[in-house]
Amino acid sequence: MTSIQVADQTFVAAAPELAADVVGDRASWRRWWPDLRLEVVEDRGAQGVRWKVSGPLTGTMEIWCEAVLDGFVLHYFLHAEPVAAPPAEPRELTRVLADSNKALRVAGKVMSFEVKDRLERGRAVGAPATARSGTA
Template sequence: MTAARVDIVDDTYLRVAPAVVRGWFDDEERLMRLWPHLQRTLVRDRGVKGLRWTVDGAVVGEMEVWIEPWWDGVILHHYVRGTRGRGAPADVARRHQLRWKRAVHALKDRLEEATL
């Protein structure tokens, strides 16, 4: 029996400077609350361009946030590639996506409101 693949791709536009978005990912406690189902190991810090981790836990593989400058803001790309971890729920990808969308939309609302 092979492990179920997890492939998540998400893109969200934020009308905020890249450095501001990148700074949001510097709060380790926030990231632990966002992804409590994953143990992350930083593989590459690309500065204002984003971060890449290996992950273990509910998903075994890799995860990335890529901050792409776009017009007067950024497109925040989020990728997860791997397999469902041992004991993870069958809908782990869906749960991860919903958790991410709630967090990124809250970030978007807070940061964009601050620029109005």
């Protein structure tokens, strides 16, 4: 088991194929995870992206966009290990890992809410999902 384990999901009321431009925007990656270096392992277009992660962490990260109803569920996964030597004292190690996990969970939620906000912009609450490009 890895020290950093993040798994989250957010429903986005927008056509799944609209996710590709937002999730695939490399400039956004730097804003969402400024200290991580991401190497694309698999660009799956509307279904998301898988990365190899380096920098202060080494591991893997993924955004998976799963078509559900008239929108999609954005799943965010991060499995990694810190590169820095861990604190020797068990209580401090626990605190450091808990703080890191929390910070990365928050970064993931910021990312998913930005994707949601961008793709649902202009959609009235309770209205159908934002349509595909070029459709009504």
